[in-house]
Amino acid sequence: VNSLWKAEPTMILAVVSAGIALAIGFGAPITTQQMGLIMAFVAAVLGLINRSQVTSAATLQNMTPKTLADAQDTAQPVKDVVKKLPAVLLACILAGSAFGCASAPPNLSPAAHVAFVNTRAIKGLDILRDFAIDANNQQPPIISTATTRKVVLYHESSVKIIDASGSGWRAAVLTGLDELVKEIPANESPKLTPYVILLKTILTEIP
């Protein structure tokens, strides 16, 4: 499986795609747009895994024998962790394949309906913010404090927009997310991309 991650991310993506198509065939309520978002999320995760497993030819050319040996030594723990990822990815796909955009309970008043939807939006925003903070807390930090502050400030303003505007927040929060993505440095962007895609899915699809 480990060599498959390294060598055949495209094949894995094709298998996942076929699995989703099969789920749709058996009646899973997934729209074309949702399927595209799931595939984008899976592609981003696979890209992250693949990047952790490979080194560019240019980098290899610049390595001395000692640094090459050091790199091989540090690669082993990464490979061990990657072994856990199929289970995580499978769980994500299973959760993703359950996308049905459940609507709010029908017994709710209009005010409670808005609160129900807005709670989901806030919890979705929390996922991105919590990942950024946890990544920033690692030693050494995986995401810089400057970038994490941007994520937290975006999160704070979005939650306040949701609270202030009731049901009319979606466009402003999604536009803010696009602006945030533009401000993230290129070297940190891939680490946040899976969570950004997930958040976009959540904000777009919740009724």
Added chain:
Amino acid sequence: MNQNLINVAIAQAPAVIGFLKEAFLEAHPTDPQPTDEEVIAAYHSAFASSIAKDEAYLAAHPEA
């Protein structure tokens, strides 16, 4: 660093999956339905705790 990133992603996975299940799975028709008061209280709780975590982080990491 990659190992730390993957560890953080794995640590986040249960919360992400739990959220997706809660957010997107249709409730079974026989499940008890939440009341207005419960839903609104859950919203205020989510809002308050979410903002509190933002403020705590920003206070601990002032702009350089």
